[in-house]
Amino acid sequence: MALLDKWKNMAYSETADKNKLRELWKEYFRQEKEIYISLLKDPDTVVKGTVKELADKYGVDIMTMTGFLDGINDSLKEKNPIEEMEEDTEVNLGFDKELLYKNMVAAQADWLYGLEEWNDIYDEETRTRLYKEQKSSMTIHRDGPKIGRNDPCPCGSGKKYKHCCGARKPA
Numbered sequence: 001m002a003l004l005d006k007w008k009n010m011a012y013s014e015t016a017d018k019n020k021l022r023e024l025w026k027e028y029f030r031q032e033k034e035i036y037i038s039l040l041k042d043p044d045t046v047v048k049g050t051v052k053e054l055a056d057k058y059g060v061d062i063m064t065m066t067g068f069l070d071g072i073n074d075s076l077k078e079k080n081p082i083e084e085m086e087e088d089t090e091v092n093l094g095f096d097k098e099l100l101y102k103n104m105v106a107a108q109a110d111w112l113y114g115l116e117e118w119n120d121i122y123d124e125e126t127r128t129r130l131y132k133e134q135k136s137s138m139t140i141h142r143d144g145p146k147i148g149r150n151d152p153c154p155c156g157s158g159k160k161y162k163h164c165c166g167a168r169k170p171a
Contacts, residue, residue: 046094
């Protein structure tokens with residue numbers, strides 16, 4: 001089983017003890033923050049190595065490093081092969097600074113996009129601009145007129161919207 005599958009089975013288990021899962025995530029977020037602090041101190045240096053080497057470098061276990069690599073992958077200039085990653089897989093942490101900041105905002109990870117290390121990378125005005133750009137990109141814009149509860153359902157069923165598609169709970 002690939003490392004990512006093991007990480008997902010452990011971190012997102014529906015059968016695990018909820019307290020143990022809560023502790024796992026609490027510790028993960030603490031370690032994740034420390035890795036980001038280290039990376040943001042020298043954001044232009046691309047850190048490379050095997051999954052095991054990076055876990056050792058940052059003082060975390062293999063599963064924590066796997067979760068970290070999964071989380072940062074969408075912010076990397078060159079994606080890692082996270083689906084089939086093993087301990088000896090060569091990976092890199094060369095991230096796009098703007099994309100990383102925006103992805104942290106999208107994840108609502110204020111403990112990460114609020115790190116003081118960002119102050120040396122972007123001034124407050126730039127951080128505010130990036131924050132606003134990300135938030136506005138997540139806003140859903142409605143096209144067309146609003147459907148009233150008592151209007152006919154646009155799906156064509158002939159029922160009132162409130163008794164048809166409007167009665168469905170959002171996913």
